[in-house]
């Protein structure tokens with residue numbers, strides 16, 4: 001029997017309805033949640049992601065501002081703009097779309113965002129808070145993956161979880177969340193020897209490598225939950241994940257599709273974090 005699908009579109013729809021209701025309630029109390037999205041340059045993929053985020057805000061009763069800066073914007077000017085957003089009382093969340101142009105130091109930029117408005121959860125203070133088990137904001141993609149596991153009521157406690165990819169944005173925070181939920185966690189990276197030996201042990205397999213279809217059916221434990229974070233565009237224009245869906249669906253117990261899996265959940269959790277930021281501000 002093929003794997004059951006964890007439908008990120010359907011789960012997002014349900015969660016976004018709840019977020020829209022809670023945003024309207026907070027607005028009626030005098031605080032309309034507000035998100036600023038800063039995009040530097042004209043990277044095509046980033047423009048699409050940003051447009052989707054702005055539209056999702058509108059549909060969730062969240063105020064949003066797009067600050068689209070020229071590719072040649074200096075780091076000093078970008079830091080000044082972020083400082084102004086940090087001080088702006090109608091903005092509760094600030095997101096600087098990555099990647100930034102090469103002449104800008106991304107680390108300094110992410111550190112300049114007030115941790116209280118850091119809805120991406122990338123500031124070192126928020127990364128540290130997550131590690132101690134007391135997060136302020138959970139990075140949106142891992143947060144979405146945890147919601148997907150919750151939606152199928154998967155017993156994480158005691159499960160073997162393997163994460164392929166060790167980025168600050170996905171792999172490392174995902175490992176922390178699974179660890180705190182009681183899983184035994186392995187993080188694999190591009191230097192891992194005999195990757196299959198690890199992936200085949202996984203009850204929960206999370207893949208975030210950016211390498212199209214790299215996880216094959218023979219690398220997956222029968223019945224596993226497979227969460228595919230990758231979004232890759234093939235030469236024929238179609239989207240695919242980091243998991244070979246057509247093979248793995250016959251081995252896994254649960255699988256997330258691409259598109260329509262983790263992607264919409266990432267935006268949903270951005271809305272959730274923005275709502276939470278506004279709720280903290282309102283208190």
Ligand code: GUN
Nearest residue numbers: 095096097098099120140
């Ligand atoms: N670029 C790719 N993914 C992300 C993300 O989650 N947040 C930001 N700010 N930029 C990204």
